[in-house]
Amino acid sequence: MTARVLSIDASNVTSGGVHTNLRELLARADNSSFQRLVVFCGSDQESLFPIVPKNVNLFFDPKLSAIRSHNIEHNGALSTLFGLWRINRWRQKVLPHRIRECGATTHFAPNTLLPRSLPTHVDTVVASHNMLPFDRKEAARYGLGLQRIRLFMLRWYQTDSLRRARRIIFLSEYAKQIIASSTGIDLETTPNTVVHNGADLDWLSPCPHRIEIRACSYQNHAPFNLVYVSNYEPYKHHIKLIQAVDLLRRTRKVDIRLHCAGWGNAKTLQRITRLIGKLDLQGVINIHGFLMSEELLALYQLADLFVFPSSCENCPTILAEAMAIGLPIACSDMEPMREITGGCAEYFDPTNHY
DSSP states (O other), X not given: OOOOEEEEEOTTOOSHHHHHHHHHHHHTGGGSSOSEEEEEEOGGGGGGOOXXXXXXXXXXXXXXXXXXXXXXXXXXXXXXXXXXHHHHHHHHHTHHHHHHHTTOSEEEETTSOOOSOOXXXXXXXXXXXXXXXXXXXXXXXXXXXXXXHHHHHHHHHHHHHHHHOSEEEESOXXXXXXXXXXXXXXXXXXXXXXXXXXXXXXXXXOOOOOOOOOGGGGGGTOOEEEEEESOBOGGGOHHHHHHHHHHHHHHTOOOEEEEEESOBOHHHHHHHHHHHHHTTOBTTEEEOOOOOHHHXXXXXXXXXXXXXXXXXXXXXXXXXXXXXXXXXXXXXXXXXXXXXXXXXXXXXXXXOOO
8 A cells, every 4th residue: 555645845934824834734743644744845944843753754955955045145125036936946846856756645835836747646735825916905015016026926826836736725714715716716626625723822821811991091000002913014004003003192191002023024114113203102112023932922911902903814823822812802804804803803994093
């Protein structure tokens, strides 16, 4: 009987939901129906997967390692675009040979991207994590530039892969409908399923019970802390959120503080920094970079309210974490936020700070 071998393309995995899902999948691989799992990645990614059972083989491809090393050293917009093309070229030219060599019976692309030439006996499964390339309105927030070209390239690459995949994993019903409509996938003939992101309960602990206090009394009680954990991108609406905090402080005389954490889009961070200075909100708006688990948990524990004003999401893990902790949530009234929170939040228009 032929051994069942699962190959996994981790070439683009760095952080976020894709990394979390893959890390948890590998940590539990000893319960898999596959006899062996082979993960193709760069040598710089070893620390991303600290716990792997004996049936998991991390294959550090030398050509991929060289490409990723070059991308890390040259991280400008044009270099990022060229790096995307180089990794996709590796995926098309080198990865098919690696998949044949390991004897894979199934190939999984957690980043949606498939090589074009695979043996017919190899089953293909893709997970669709990225909504932004398929949302033209949100992509337009980046203007006409290299980032927009990158999104166009991702849309083209992912559409091609989704149409060729034998099985598809979507992260929300909303994403399933939008992406199927954008790519022309026939959901009746292509096996597919929806698997929502969850929260890692191993490191989360419930926040202290929040005593309900009327907003007007907070000025004499303690600062009211808002926490927003998300990347600094145009569609995340940090600017509108900061303007809303400033408006509430001026009109309601409430001592509201905002704590933000995440990776940064350089132009968006510059706009945020200029706005904080213009409104004289230093010390009121606290901008953090990427936080490790312990630091992030401390930030969650500080929160009186978790806010999430994003207007383009697939299935935000961060919302699941906030709910798992037990934080009160105010989030965007756009899908899939209502689908994920199931009505257990207050909703608002993220494009209007009034």
